[in-house]
Amino acid sequence: MQARHIMSGPVMSVTPRTSVDECLQIVERSGFTVLPVLDDKRRLVGIVSEGDLLRAKFRSPSTAMSTAEAMTSPVVAMRPDADVSALASALLRSGLRGIPIVHGHDLVGIVTRRDLITLLLVDGDRGRGGPLSIGLSGKEMQ
Numbered sequence: 001m002q003a004r005h006i007m008s009g010p011v012m013s014v015t016p017r018t019s020v021d022e023c024l025q026i027v028e029r030s031g032f033t034v035l036p037v038l039d040d041k042r043r044l045v046g047i048v049s050e051g052d053l054l055r056a057k058f059r060s061p062s063t064a065m066s067t068a069e070a071m072t073s074p075v076v077a078m079r080p081d082a083d084v085s086a087l088a089s090a091l092l093r094s095g096l097r098g099i100p101i102v103h104g105h106d107l108v109g110i111v112t113r114r115d116l117i118t119l120l121l122v123d124g125d126r127g128r129g130g131p132l133s134i135g136l137s138g139k140e141m142q
Contacts, residue, residue, distance in 0.1 A: 006111055008110055011100070012032055012035060014026065014035050015038060016037055019065065019066060027050055034047055034097045034110070036075070036107055036110065044100055044105075045071075056070035072096070077102045078101055079102065084119065098111060098112035098113070
């Protein structure tokens with residue numbers, strides 16, 4: 001199975017100039033846990049998670065901060081034809097909540113931990129519910 005089969009899209013994204021407060025509002029309204037950050041040419045330049053946003057706000061509650069100050073960059077990204085096992089391994093090893101899926105320079109989707117959980121539950125319902133072979137030790141699975 002490939003990333004294109006389980007990715008979510010279209011993807012809500014922000015720019016490096018988007019305020020942390022605006023990102024928090026987007027996260028709260030949408031339920032997304034991560035937001036890809038795109039530059040003016042719509043190229044992926046980072047990712048900002050709930051944790052990044054919370055750290056930024058609690059570090060400087062009265063200061064207006066931009067996403068550029070809170071985002072993780074460089075960001076791990078994969079192509080739509082990436083194998084789900086490799087994607088799951090990269091997601092868990094990186095500690096990220098989601099991995100953007102790009103085709104060339106275009107953001108085409110995102111795979112989140114929730115997408116992987118859904119895949120495991122659907123596969124389990126179909127009678128194929130064995131663990132994905134992702135080459136992780138017990139410590140990385142925690």
